[in-house]
Amino acid sequence: MFALLAAVAFHQLPLDRLRTILPNDAAIYVERMPGQPLLSIQLFAGTKYAPETPTTHGFRHLLEHLLAKGPDGDLDKRLESKGAFMDAGTLRDAMRFSISVAPDQLELGLSAVRDLLKPLQTTQQAIDRESKIIEQELALSSDTLDLVNSAWSQAYGDEGLDPQGDMQTIHTATPETLAELQQRQFAPSALALVIVGDVDVDQTTKQAKELFKMPEDNYKTGPLAQRSVGHAGRTDSDGFGEARAALTKPFGGIDTASKLAFAFAIAVDLDGAFVSYTPSMQNSLVTLGRTDQTSGVGLLIDGLELQEAYSYLPRGRALAAKWLRLQLERPDTCAYLKGLLLCQRHSAKAEDLLDSLAGLDEIGFENGFGGFSKENAVIAVGVR
Amino acid sequence: MILALAASIVLFPGRFVEMPMNEQRSICVSVVAPLGSMSPHDRAVARVLAKCLLDGTADYTRRQLVDLTLGNGLPLQCTVMPDHIRLQLGFEPFNLADGLRATHSILQDASLSEESISKALDALPLAKGNYWGLALQPELADYAGVKRREVLDLYRRAFHPANLSIAVSGPFKSGQARDRWLSFYSEWVRTSPPTSLPGIGQEKAFGKPSREITTIELAGPEFKGVDADFPARLLAAFALGAGKQSSTFRILREKLLVSYRQEALIWPTADGFRMRVIMALKPRQDEKAVAESAKQALIEDVASWGPGARERALAMARAVYVRGLPLNPLQLQASGTVGESPDDRTFMTAYWPMKTGQYWDEKKLLKSLEGVSLEQLKAAAGEALNSSSVLILSGG
Numbered sequence: 001m002f003a004l005l006a007a008v009a010f011h012q013l014p015l016d017r018l019r020t021i022l023p024n025d026a027a028i029y030v031e032r033m034p035g036q037p038l039l040s041i042q043l044f045a046g047t048k049y050a051p052e053t054p055t056t057h058g059f060r061h062l063l064e065h066l067l068a069k070g071p072d073g074d075l076d077k078r079l080e081s082k083g084a085f086m087d088a089g090t091l092r093d094a095m096r097f098s099i100s101v102a103p104d105q106l107e108l109g110l111s112a113v114r115d116l117l118k119p120l121q122t123t124q125q126a127i128d129r130e131s132k133i134i135e136q137e138l139a140l141s142s143d144t145l146d147l148v149n150s151a152w153s154q155a156y157g158d159e160g161l162d163p164q165g166d167m168q169t170i171h172t173a174t175p176e177t178l179a180e181l182q183q184r185q186f187a188p189s190a191l192a193l194v195i196v197g198d199v200d201v202d203q204t205t206k207q208a209k210e211l212f213k214m215p216e217d218n219y220k221t222g223p224l225a226q227r228s229v230g231h232a233g234r235t236d237s238d239g240f241g242e243a244r245a246a247l248t249k250p251f252g253g254i255d256t257a258s259k260l261a262f263a264f265a266i267a268v269d270l271d272g273a274f275v276s277y278t279p280s281m282q283n284s285l286v287t288l289g290r291t292d293q294t295s296g297v298g299l300l301i302d303g304l305e306l307q308e309a310y311s312y313l314p315r316g317r318a319l320a321a322k323w324l325r326l327q328l329e330r331p332d333t334c335a336y337l338k339g340l341l342l343c344q345r346h347s348a349k350a351e352d353l354l355d356s357l358a359g360l361d362e363i364g365f366e367n368g369f370g371g372f373s374k375e376n377a378v379i380a381v382g383v384r
Numbered sequence: 385m386i387l388a389l390a391a392s393i394v395l396f397p398g399r400f401v402e403m404p405m406n407e408q409r410s411i412c413v414s415v416v417a418p419l420g421s422m423s424p425h426d427r428a429v430a431r432v433l434a435k436c437l438l439d440g441t442a443d444y445t446r447r448q449l450v451d452l453t454l455g456n457g458l459p460l461q462c463t464v465m466p467d468h469i470r471l472q473l474g475f476e477p478f479n480l481a482d483g484l485r486a487t488h489s490i491l492q493d494a495s496l497s498e499e500s501i502s503k504a505l506d507a508l509p510l511a512k513g514n515y516w517g518l519a520l521q522p523e524l525a526d527y528a529g530v531k532r533r534e535v536l537d538l539y540r541r542a543f544h545p546a547n548l549s550i551a552v553s554g555p556f557k558s559g560q561a562r563d564r565w566l567s568f569y570s571e572w573v574r575t576s577p578p579t580s581l582p583g584i585g586q587e588k589a590f591g592k593p594s595r596e597i598t599t600i601e602l603a604g605p606e607f608k609g610v611d612a613d614f615p616a617r618l619l620a621a622f623a624l625g626a627g628k629q630s631s632t633f634r635i636l637r638e639k640l641l642v643s644y645r646q647e648a649l650i651w652p653t654a655d656g657f658r659m660r661v662i663m664a665l666k667p668r669q670d671e672k673a674v675a676e677s678a679k680q681a682l683i684e685d686v687a688s689w690g691p692g693a694r695e696r697a698l699a700m701a702r703a704v705y706v707r708g709l710p711l712n713p714l715q716l717q718a719s720g721t722v723g724e725s726p727d728d729r730t731f732m733t734a735y736w737p738m739k740t741g742q743y744w745d746e747k748k749l750l751k752s753l754e755g756v757s758l759e760q761l762k763a764a765a766g767e768a769l770n771s772s773s774v775l776i777l778s779g780g
Contacts, residue, residue, distance in 0.1 A: 038707040076628040081692065083699030085627060085709055100709055133637060136644035139666035140597055142514050240512050268450050268460075271435070272511065292511040318454050325409075 015201040019342070025189035026212040027342050030204045031196045033331055039197030040331040041099040041109040043116055046190035046343035047092070050181055051225035054158055058134070058165015060185065061090040063178050065130045066122050068097065070115045084108055090163040092152075093280050094343050095185060100332060103198040106207065113193065113211055119218060120182050122175050131170050138164055143291040143382065146239025148276045150380040151287055155230035155247060180220075187219040188212060192343035196331040227283045232375065237382035242297045243289030245378040246371030251279045251341060252352035256286070257320065257360050258368030260353075262309075263288040264323065265316030266372075270296060279337060281344035288372065294383050301372050309369040310362050321357045324350070396569050398548035401733050402561040405726065411480055411554030411561075412730040413487050415471040416738050417542045419464070421654040424526035429534045430469060431525055432504045433542070434462040436535065437471070439500040442493035444486055452479060452486055463717065466521070467652040468735065469542050470717075472727060477555050481564055484552070488568040491543045501532050515779070519599035519662050520651070520718050522777055545572060551733035553726055598667045600675045601775040602682075604659035604768035609740035613764060615752040617650065620765035621659060621713035622753075623689065623697035624648035624682070626704070631685045631765075636663050640681060642674055649715040652739070659768035667780030675774045686765045694758045701753050705746040 017031040052060060068088040069075060079086055084101040097116050101109040141164070152160035193208050230247040237243070246263070249255040260277060263286050267273040272292030278284070290297055327333040328350060341348035370376055419430060438460055440446045453460045453473045462471045471490065475483035509527045541547070552561040607617060624631045625648025632646040643663035651660050663678065665671075703709040708724030715721055716735060722728045736744035756764075 038709070080627045080629045081696050081699060083703040083707075085700075085703060085711065100703070100707065102703075102707060129641070132641045133644060136637075136642070136666055140515070140644055140664055143512065144514075269447075271507065291514070293507070315451055315454060322454065 018201045018205055019346075020205055020209070021346055022188070022209060022212055024212065024214070024216075027192040027346055028205055028208045028212070029192065029194045029338055029342055030199065030201045030208065031194075031334065031338070032199055032201050033196060033334075034198055036198050036331050037102070038331050039101050039103045039106060039109065039199060040195070040335040041101065041106075041113060042194045042332075042335040042339045043097045043113050044192040044194070044339040044343035045095045045185045046192070047094060047185065048190040048224055048344070049187050049220065049222045050185040050190075051159070052092070052161040052163060054161070054169070056169065056177070056181065057161055058167070058170040059173050059178060059181050060095060061163060061165045062127065062130060062134060062170055062173050063120065063181055063185065064088050064090045064095050065134065066120060066126065066178065067116055067182075070112070071118050071121060075112060075115055079108070079112060082108060084112075086112060091278055091340070092160075092163050093278070093282065094340055096336070096339070098332065098336065106195075106199060106204060110207060110211060117186065117211060117214065120175075120179055122178065124175060127173055127175065127178070131167070131173075134165065134170060135167055138167060143239035143241050144274050144276065144289065147237050147241055147243040147289050147291070147380045147382060148245075148285075148287050150235050150237035150239065150382070151243055151245035151285055151378045154233050154235040154380065155245065155285055155378045156227050156283070159227045160230075183218065183220045184222060187221050188214065189221065190343055192339050194335040194339035194342065196335040196338075230283055230285070230378070232378055234379040234381070237380040239291065239380075239382045240294065240384055241289055241291035241382060242294050243287050243380045244297050244301060244372050245285040245287040245380070246368070246376070247378070248284045248286050248371070250281045250283070250345075251348065252356060254356045254360065254364045255367060257353055257356035258364045258366075259286040259371045260323075260368075261316030261320040261357065261360060261365065262312065262368030262372060263316075264319035265312035266300060268315065268319070270300065273297070279340055279350075281341060281348055285378065286371075289380070294381055298374060298379065301369075302374055304369070306366065306369070310365065313360070313362060313365045316365070316368070317357050317360050321354060324353055324357070396566060397546040398550065399734070399737060400562060400565055401551045402556075402559075402565075403551065403553035403730070403733060404556055404558050404560075405553050406555050408554050408726050409477075410474050410726070411477055411483055411552065411556070412726045413471075413473040413483065414551045414727070414731040414734040415487065415491065415543075416468050416549045416731070416734040417547045418468050418738055419466075419542065419654070422466070424524045425530070427464070427523060428508070428525040428527040428530050429538050430464045430542075431508055432501060432527070432530055433496070433535050433538050434464045434469060435504040435508060436496050436500040437462045437490060437494050437539070439497070440495045441486075441489040442495065443489045449486055449490070452482060463719075465652055465717065466523075467654050467739065470731065470735075472731065474727065480554070480556055480561065484561065484564050485568055488565070488572070491548070492572055494539060496532070496535055496539060498532055501535055505530060515597040515599060515664055516645070517718055519601065519664065519777060520715075522601075522775065545569070549734045549738040551730045553730045553733070596667055597664055597779040598671055599662055599664050599777045599779075600671065600678065601777075602661040602675070602679055602769060602772035603775055604772045606653050606656045606658050608656040609736075610742065613760070615749070616756045616760040616764035617657075617659060617768065618714060618749075619694075619697050619701065619753045619756045619761050620768060621648050621650050622700050622704075623693055623761060624661065624686075624765055625713050626697070626700040626711040629696055631682055632661060632663070635681045635685050636678055640678065642678065647713070649713045651715055659772075661769070661772070667778060669780075671776050671778055671780075672774075675776060679769060679772065679774065683766065683769050686762055686769060689758065689762055689765075691758055694756075694761050697761070698753060701750060705750050
C-alpha cells in the first residue's frame with residue numbers, strides 16, 4: 001500500500017529531465033532548473049557524417065557562420081531586440097548554436113532553431129564576403145589554441161584537424177559544396193537539441209519535437225567518422241609556450257577522469273597554466289600547457305616520483321569534480337556539455353564522469369600521471 | 385559579549401560586508417584595495433606583489449593555501465587593475481573559519497620572500513601576454529630596479545585595514561563570517577595609515593604584442609561612476625558593443641570587414657572610468673586609415689540611431705543584469721566581463737563601494753538605464769567617440 005502511494009506520488013511530480021530519441025534518431029533533452037532566469041536552447045549538429053578533411057578544412061566553420069545569420073539575414077536582429085542572444089561555434093565533434101532567452105521566450109528561441117535547420121540559401125558573393133571575416137578570425141588565433149592544435153595534429157593527423165580551418169581551402173567553397181555538407185552535418189541522427197531552464201519538461205519536449213519533422217531527402221548519412229588511436233610524440237608549434245597532452249578515451253570513464261584530475265591538480269602549481277579539454281565521445285586529448293614560458297610543464301611532471309604524484313590525487317579529484325559540477329549548475333554550460341555529448345552518442349551521460357571521479361583511487365590516478373609522461377604524451381613546444 | 389562585538393566592529397576601519405547566501409555551494413571572499421595612479425615602476429611593483437602574495441604566509445605554505453581554497457573551483461589569485469589590487473578566494477562552507485584565517489594571514493603575514501620576489505622578477509618581464517590582454521592593459525611595467533622593500537611597502541600600504549573593502553558570501557548564518565573576521569582582526573598588528581604610492585614619473589609607454597596581431601583603440605574621456613550621466617554612458621556601451629546588432633559588430637565586422645573581434649567597454653582608470661572601443665585585426669599597412677575610418681563610421685552610425693537602438697541596448701542590459709548574459713560592457717577584470725557567478729557578485733559587493741561610495745545594486749542600475757532618453761544615449765556615445773584618442777598597437 002505504501003509502495004503504491006509512493007509510486008502515485010512519484011508520477012505526480014513534474015519531470016526534472018527528459019531525453020527523447022525521435023523515430024528519425026534526432027535527440028531532444030530537456031532539463032528543468034527551477035528559478036533560473038536564463039533559458040538556454042542549444043542545437044548541436046555532430047560531425048558523425050561530416051568529418052573535417054584536408055579538402056574541406058574549414059567548410060564547417062564557414063557553414064556555421066552563414067547559417068548563424070538566419071535565412072533572411074535578420075536572426076540576430078529578431079533575437080536581440082527582445083534581449084535574446086545567439087552565439088555559434090564550430091568544434092571538432094560538432095557545430096553548436098546557443099540561444100539564450102528568458103524563460104517566457106521559449107517560442108522565440110525555438111523559432112530561431114527552426115531557421116537554423118532550414119536548407120542554406122547562399123551565393124558565392126556571400127561566401128567570399130564571409131571568408132574575409134573568417135580570415136580575420138584566423139589571424140587572431142592564440143598561443144593556447146596553436147599549442148592545442150599542434151598537439152591534436154601530432155596525435156591524430158588529419159583526423160585531428162582544427163575546426164577553424166585553412167584559408168586556402170575555405171576559398172574553394174561553393175554554395176553547392178556547403179549545401180552538400182549541410183545535408184551530412186545536419187542528418188537527424190547527428191542532431192541534438194538541448195533545452196535547460198525553468199520550463200515544463202513535457203510541454204517543452206512536445207514543442208521541440210515539431211522542429212525535427214524534416215523531409216528525409218534533406219539529409220545524407222555515410223560512413224561513421226571515428227578517430228583512430230592517437231600517437232604520442234613531440235611537435236613544434238606556432239604558439240609560444242609548452243604543452244603536454246594526454247591521449248584519452250571517450251568521455252565519462254576512469255581514463256578521462258584520471259587525466260583531467262591530474263591536469264587540474266598540476267595546473268594549480270604552474271603560473272600561466274591552462275587545461276584544455278573538449279568533451280568527446282571519441283578518442284581525444286586533455287592538454288596541460290603554459291603560454292608564459294617554453295618550459296616548466298614537462299619539468300614538473302617528469303620530476304614527480306609516483307608517491308609524490310599520489311599526493312595530488314585529492315586536489316585533482318576535487319578540482320575536476322568542481323569543474324564538472326559548475327558546468328552542470330548553469331543552464332547554458334549544462335546545455336553545452338550535455339548537448340555536445342548527446343549529439344555524439346545518445347547514451348552518453350555527463351554525470352558518468354562524476355561517478356568516475358568519485359571512484360578515482362591511486363591506481364586510477366597513476367593512469368592519469370602516466371598519460372602525461374614524456375613517453376606517453378604528446379609534447380608541443382613553440383618558441384619565437 | 386555584545387559590547388565587545390560592537391567595539392570590534394568600530395575598530396575595523398575598512399569595509400567588511402557579509403552576504404549569507406544559502407543557495408551558494410562555496411564561500412567566496414573578495415578583497416579589494418585601491419591603488420593610486422601608477423607609474424611604470426609602480427605598476428611593476430604591484431604586479432610583483434600580486435604574483436608573490438600567495439606564495440605563502442607565516443602560517444600557511446602555498447600548497448596549504450591552494451588546497452584550502454579549492455572550494456570555488458577557480459584558481460586562487462591576486463590580480464592588478466589600473467585602480468585596484470584584488471584577492472579572490474573560495475573555500476568549502478565547513479572551512480569558513482580556516483578560510484578567513486588564511487585570508488587574514490595573507491593580508492597580514494604574507495612571506496614575500498626574497499626568493500619568491502627574485503623568481504617573479506625573472507619571470508614577469510618575459511611573460512608573453514595575449515593580444516587582447518595587452519590591448520586591455522597596454523601600459524608598460526618597468527621591472528628594472530624593483531626592490532623587495534618596495535614590494536613590502538606596497539603590501540603594507542595597499543592592504544592596510546583602512547584601505548580594504550572585503551566581501552564574503554556563502555551558506556553561513558548572518559553574523560557568522562563577520563564575527564569570525566573580527567576575531568582575527570583583533571590580532572592584526574596595527575600600523576600607521578597608508579600614504580599614497582610613490583610615483584616615479586608618469587611616462588607614456590606601451591608594451592609590444594607577442595603575436596602578429598594589431599589592436600586599435602578609440603579611448604574616450606574619463607568620467608566618474610557617480611556622475612549624473614553614468615547611466616547614459618553605460619547604456620551607450622551596451623549600444624556600441626553588446627551583441628551582434630551592436631554598432632561595433634555591425635560596422636567594424638560586417639560592414640567594413642576589418643575585424644573579427646571588437647568590443648566597446650567601460651574600463652576602470654585610477655580616478656574613474658573610460659569608454660574604450662577596441663578592435664583586433666590582421667596587421668596591415670594602412671592601420672591609421674583604418675582607425676580613422678572606423679571612428680568616422682561609428683560616429684555616423686551613432687548619429688543614425690533611432691528608438692530601436694535604445695530598446696535593443698536596454699534589452700541587452702536586462703539580459704545581462706537579470707539573466708546573467710556574459711556581455712556586460714562594464715569590464716572590471718582583465719580576464720573578461722564581470723558576470724553573475726558568486727565570485728563575481730562578491731567582487732562587485734567589495735569593489736563598487738570602494739570605487740563610488742555606493743552599494744552595488746543591479747536593479748537600481750537597470751532602473752537608471754531605463755531613464756536614459758535616446759538623445760542622452762546618442763550624446764554619450766557621440767562624445768565618447770568624437771573626443772576619443774586613437775591608440776594603435778601594431779602587430780606588423
